[in-house]
Amino acid sequence: MIENLIMFPEEGGNLIGFLIWPIFILVMMLYGQRFQGFLALNEIGRSLNKLKITRDKAKLEVIEFVKEKINPKEDPTNKINQFLEYFTIMPVNLDPAGIVNKIEHIMNLRDHRMKEEIKSLSPNSNKVELSTVDNVIEIGSALNFIYKIVRHFYLFGKRTKSFFIIIQLQMIMPLIMQQVDALNKALITFKQTQPIGDGIGPMIVGKLMMNKKTQEIAEDTLLTEYKYNDRKIYLMKAEGPGGNVGQPGLAVENIVKKMNVKLKNIIMIDAALKLEGEKTGSIAEGIGAAIGGIGVDRFKIEEVAQKNNIPVYAIVIKQSLIEAISIMKKDIAESTDKVIEITQKIINEKSEKGDNILVIGVGNTIGVAQ
Helix, strand or coil, X not given: CHHHHCCCHHHCCCHHHHHHHHHHHXXXXXXXXXXXXXXXXXXXXXXXXXXXXXXXXXXXXXXXXHHHHHCCCCCCHHHHXXXXXXXXXXXXXXXXXXXXXXXXXXXXXXXXXXXXXXXXXXXXXXHHHHHHHHHHHHHHHHHHXXXXXXXXXXXXXXXXXXXXXXXXXXXXXXXXXXXXXXXXXXXXXXXXXXXXXXXXXXXXXXXXXXXXXXXXXXXXXXXXXXXXXXXXXXXXXXXXXXXXXXXXXXXXXXXXHHCCCCXXXXXXXXXXXXXXXXXXXXXXXEECCCCCCCCHHHHHHHHHHHHCCXXXXXXXXXXXXXXXXXXXXXXXXXXXXXXXXXXXXXHXXXXXXXXXXXXXECCCCCCCCC
């Protein structure tokens, strides 16, 4: 139909149709970007509204969960609203020397304060309950933070009519909403104290720890030892079934320095984000400290390994972001026996009789005991 209107007059077209086309081109040249920005703002606005609903629902769920889980002595609503607004200021890094110890100090202080604040709501609650509540509040805080950041750039782009801010926000919104969906599912899982995909490392090591005596080697971090094929195997994981990640970096330092254990190898088992097209639960081997987080624990493990010439081997179980913080899938759980076989193979091939080997299960221990 448009083609008929754009015919030249001598070809049978009408003059009005002939004039519409250059006018249309002129309008698009002058206002096309504004029109595109208007459509982008509408799309972002819908996502922002969905994000707000998710944030508000999560906040209510956190409040109700705290009331049911630890039965606080007073209404926790105001306290939880304060928790959701907590922030952490990272230390200055103009001079990088000693920055890791400063970050560790700040993060430990943050964790201890959160635990103390939660415990003040219900002094008689046990460690598992307090740790679960801590994780649930963390999820609510993350959703609140994401909402505030997205709202900031949405309103800023709308006020300044900055096309580039609006388009950039529109492009990353699908990734943001994917993270929001993952956190929303994680909230349900943590409330039920069920294992998550990220807990596969502690689950594997916890299976090897069964019926063995454990000791606390660092805060919320357990260690046990046993004999395997004439080697002494040290097993380490965060204490469960509460949602802990422990302090594996400090624990490795304590094993080598305080316990004077001469380690032949360190084997780390952890979850890893898969690439698109990779199969959930697939296993990969590598070299290096397989551990996420802010980097403090990884730095400490690498320092100990480098100074004492200890090889560090990594085994990872692939999964998506949503799978990592949602209830553990069957494909991930079924990788347990295969990973144990690979661990034993590394021990047999990379050590000799009488050697000491440390096996670390890295990850969140929600729902994973030992």
